[in-house]
Amino acid sequence: xxxxxxxxxxxxxxxxxxxxxxxxxxxxxxxxxxxxxxxxxxxxxxxxxxxxxxxxxxxxxxxxxxxxxxxxxxxxxxxxxxxxxxxxxxxxxxxxxxxxxxxxxxxxxxxxxxxxxxxxxxxxxxxxxxxxxxxxxxxxxxxxxxxxxxxxxxxxxxxxxxxxxxxxxxxxxxxxxxxxxxxxxxxxxxxxxxxxxxxxxxxxxxxxxxxxxxxxxxxxxxxxxxxxxxxxxxxxxxxxxxxxxxxxxxxxxxxxxxxxxxxxxxxxxxxxxxxxxxxxxxxxxxxxxxxxxxxxxxxxxxxxxx
Amino acid sequence: xxxxxxxxxxxxxxxxxxxxxxxxxxxxxxxxxxxxxxxxxxxxxxxxxxxxxxxxxxxxxxxxxxxxxxxxxxxxxxxxxxxxxxxxxxxxxxxxxxxxxxxxxxxxxxxxxxxxxxxxxxxxxxxxxxxxxxxxxxxxxxxxxxxxxxxxxxxxxxxxxxxxxxxxxxxxxxxxxxxxxxxxxxxxxxxxxxxxxxxxxxxxxxxxxxxxxxxxxxxxxxxxxxxxxxxxxxxxxxxxxxxxxxxxxxxxxxxxxxxxxxxxxxxxxxxxxxxxxxxxxxxxxxxxxxxxxxxxxxxxxxxxxxxxxxxxxxxxxxxxxxxxxxx
Amino acid sequence: xxxxxxxxxxxxxxxxxxxxxxxxxxxxxxxxxxxxxxxxxxxxxxxxxxxxxxxxxxxxxxxxxxxxxxxxxxxxxxxxxxxxxxxxxxxxxxxxxxxxxxxxxxxxxxxxxxxxxxxxxxxxxxxxxxxxxxxxxxxxxxxxxxxxxxxxxxxxxxxxxxxxxxxxxxxxxxxxxxxxxxxxxxxxxxxxxxxxxxxxxxxxxxxxxxxxxxxxxxxxxxxxxxxxxxxxxxxxxxxxxxxxxxxxxxxxxxxxxxxxxxxxxxxxxxxxxxxxxxxxxxxxxxxxxxxxxxxxxxxxxxxxxxxxxxxxxxxxxxxxxxxx
Numbered sequence: 001x002x003x004x005x006x007x008x009x010x011x012x013x014x015x016x017x018x019x020x021x022x023x024x025x026x027x028x029x030x031x032x033x034x035x036x037x038x039x040x041x042x043x044x045x046x047x048x049x050x051x052x053x054x055x056x057x058x059x060x061x062x063x064x065x066x067x068x069x070x071x072x073x074x075x076x077x078x079x080x081x082x083x084x085x086x087x088x089x090x091x092x093x094x095x096x097x098x099x100x101x102x103x104x105x106x107x108x109x110x111x112x113x114x115x116x117x118x119x120x121x122x123x124x125x126x127x128x129x130x131x132x133x134x135x136x137x138x139x140x141x142x143x144x145x146x147x148x149x150x151x152x153x154x155x156x157x158x159x160x161x162x163x164x165x166x167x168x169x170x171x172x173x174x175x176x177x178x179x180x181x182x183x184x185x186x187x188x189x190x191x192x193x194x195x196x197x198x199x200x201x202x203x204x205x206x207x208x209x210x211x212x213x214x215x216x217x218x219x220x221x222x223x224x225x226x227x228x229x230x231x232x233x234x235x236x237x238x239x240x241x242x243x244x245x246x247x248x249x250x251x252x253x254x255x256x257x258x259x260x261x262x263x264x265x266x267x268x269x270x271x272x273x274x275x276x277x278x279x280x281x282x283x284x285x286x287x288x289x290x291x292x293x294x295x296x297x298x299x300x301x302x303x304x305x306x
Numbered sequence: 307x308x309x310x311x312x313x314x315x316x317x318x319x320x321x322x323x324x325x326x327x328x329x330x331x332x333x334x335x336x337x338x339x340x341x342x343x344x345x346x347x348x349x350x351x352x353x354x355x356x357x358x359x360x361x362x363x364x365x366x367x368x369x370x371x372x373x374x375x376x377x378x379x380x381x382x383x384x385x386x387x388x389x390x391x392x393x394x395x396x397x398x399x400x401x402x403x404x405x406x407x408x409x410x411x412x413x414x415x416x417x418x419x420x421x422x423x424x425x426x427x428x429x430x431x432x433x434x435x436x437x438x439x440x441x442x443x444x445x446x447x448x449x450x451x452x453x454x455x456x457x458x459x460x461x462x463x464x465x466x467x468x469x470x471x472x473x474x475x476x477x478x479x480x481x482x483x484x485x486x487x488x489x490x491x492x493x494x495x496x497x498x499x500x501x502x503x504x505x506x507x508x509x510x511x512x513x514x515x516x517x518x519x520x521x522x523x524x525x526x527x528x529x530x531x532x533x534x535x536x537x538x539x540x541x542x543x544x545x546x547x548x549x550x551x552x553x554x555x556x557x558x559x560x561x562x563x564x565x566x567x568x569x570x571x572x573x574x575x576x577x578x579x580x581x582x583x584x585x586x587x588x589x590x591x592x593x594x595x596x597x598x599x600x601x602x603x604x605x606x607x608x609x610x611x612x613x614x615x616x617x618x619x620x621x622x623x624x625x626x627x628x629x630x631x632x633x
Numbered sequence: 634x635x636x637x638x639x640x641x642x643x644x645x646x647x648x649x650x651x652x653x654x655x656x657x658x659x660x661x662x663x664x665x666x667x668x669x670x671x672x673x674x675x676x677x678x679x680x681x682x683x684x685x686x687x688x689x690x691x692x693x694x695x696x697x698x699x700x701x702x703x704x705x706x707x708x709x710x711x712x713x714x715x716x717x718x719x720x721x722x723x724x725x726x727x728x729x730x731x732x733x734x735x736x737x738x739x740x741x742x743x744x745x746x747x748x749x750x751x752x753x754x755x756x757x758x759x760x761x762x763x764x765x766x767x768x769x770x771x772x773x774x775x776x777x778x779x780x781x782x783x784x785x786x787x788x789x790x791x792x793x794x795x796x797x798x799x800x801x802x803x804x805x806x807x808x809x810x811x812x813x814x815x816x817x818x819x820x821x822x823x824x825x826x827x828x829x830x831x832x833x834x835x836x837x838x839x840x841x842x843x844x845x846x847x848x849x850x851x852x853x854x855x856x857x858x859x860x861x862x863x864x865x866x867x868x869x870x871x872x873x874x875x876x877x878x879x880x881x882x883x884x885x886x887x888x889x890x891x892x893x894x895x896x897x898x899x900x901x902x903x904x905x906x907x908x909x910x911x912x913x914x915x916x917x918x919x920x921x922x923x924x925x926x927x928x929x930x931x932x933x934x935x936x937x938x939x940x941x942x943x944x945x946x947x948x949x950x951x952x953x954x955x956x957x
Contacts, residue, residue, distance in 0.1 A: 200735040208721055484906070550821040551849065
């Protein structure tokens, strides 16, 4: 187990390192002079030179990368060109909002999708209603869904505030947009797993024991039926995060996604890179967490560790 | 005595990660003879089939066909596959349900560039007792026994020298098993085929084979003439396999006391891999690896082989004399 | 064990099973006393597994049954709701062929046994865990503590089947229905389980119904035998009678061929019944007539009546029922 964990963490670190390298190199393709962006259009050549020195811009690429990596290890992502503040404190300030939205979206996706899947799986015939809903959500692209929700519940019905920012029920629409996109997938996966589990010989064993339907479902069916959805969630987390970027922008949600979009338009290199690295860390940590949960639920997946 | 074996395995090893599936197996199949391989699930008998078919490569040792080592290049390995046919265990899985009989039997002919045509396919199907089959029908229309016949026709198409039969009747109904076994016997008589006949069913292997190799945990524990080994086994494991075959009448019930100990949970390290389950094990079995050696007209890998008529430690299989059980 | 307990075995009368249009079991009747073993023998599609599932009330949704299966004063076939639930495990327990699939993959073996003790016998958690270990020991497992903690995929085939047996026995059933429980096992492992079950049937005074295609297993374990073909019982009687004086041509072939085989030299032809067992639609009249070496003119037209040849030995064959 310890060896497996160590290997997984090592792999995660490598992944993050690869992301850093890749984005760092990409940044050199981006046009524009960072020193001028920071110092402003009217800066004197002396000021520009000073900024360049501070940012190690004059040094070879490898040396710059070294400085950058050394900084990251200490939690230092540099200074934002635009806000002139430490990138780590900017990201740190926005992390709670993104975490809140991400978890709420995941909850909509998993809990709502799981519940629908369980409900539909228990019926002998597939619910037509759910099929329509599923196809509906599957065929509407995530961004149109966001605008639709915003228009319908925000402007027309005025059920939810649309003034941007966090707090109160402002979370509802963005979380729905984020979660409803993946929800049908989970509803389908759970539904199929439910049907399979209900027909499985071990469920028959449970019935043959004389357990009540409730006991059969609780002790034998549900845990087995939810395991594939968790596997999917592990694979899916990166997609959920990419949805966050878009949803935060549409709903003016002050999180990391929005920050990343702004940084992109401002060519704010340190912030852009910081958000990418943080996203990579989030994905690595989340996949590991989901894997651990899965291993706790399904002993067969622990085989990997031996 | 034909001088040259068709197929030879020389000290063959096969490892899958941590699992040592075959640990030094040497055997040979002579032209026209049947070598039976018997053992329990997971003993490595199917690994032997895959190696002989050239579907996998050994981790150590050598396979030879007519004295020549198996070639490394896939193209030249194909030529060996032409000479070595296979009949699979599961007639339901081994035939693609989307293809007609004609297509299925034609497939090996086409793949190896042999003379083709409906007449040839009809002839092949006739040779396996399917003369009335419609060439345009699909395998889904046939019973397990008939599908196994189609599988045998496919194997015969390349006119192989030897056919690997990997549990060819295990998936069939008892009344159908006999038909397939009879067909295999007839084909061997008519065509001088050699068989490598793999099964867990000792009774079937005994009746099909000239020689018999008993495998336990990836090694041969006993090998010799089939009638000799099955009537007077030398290895306690062979004895245990024979003892476990159910009676043919209620008055001869004998499996009341299992003569082989159940597999222990923990990985007990013993020199003889069978020792943890052996009723005759002694100290030496925990320290010395028994080598396959000549004993009583056969090869046996046991420090304390059973002597002819010596049944100590395990009751006789002859049900009439087994008085050791109680109601 | 009291006489009343012993008397309440299983009595099945005129049982039919339909899967939609398909009439898989066409009226079978048999009885097993407690402390006795009935073996139901037949090939694929003969209806033996459907019979087992019907008596255990475990048929899939969509299957319908007629007839009765009575244990004591309870008709299992018509029980519903709590009455049925209470009967499961206690009155009738079921043991399937594929233990790997029948064990919950995400629960330890011990927990799955303890569940029965806890929920069906009202034992508390700690006692149930200990009871599960005891049961594992009863079914001949050497290190019951360690096995109790393991999951299905960590056990050998024989151990898994013993765990299934422990689950089946946990609520002390009056009747145990075992559907080919040793078919997938190696012979050495099968031998151990056969010996164990034979002992338990007598010790616990269970009525055991053992479904199998292997006539050798029947010789080892059965007190009485029912031979099924084409959804019908074609012959039924005490095990000695079935093996020594089989009346039906199908029984004769089943019983005789392994015996001939033991004495046959290598490479001699096997005794074979031509054709293969019917799947789906059964032939008209006697379903065995297309394969029967002694078929009469009447055989394809009508099924022979079941006739008692001697007390306890019945056969449904025109050769034995009609005077020549």
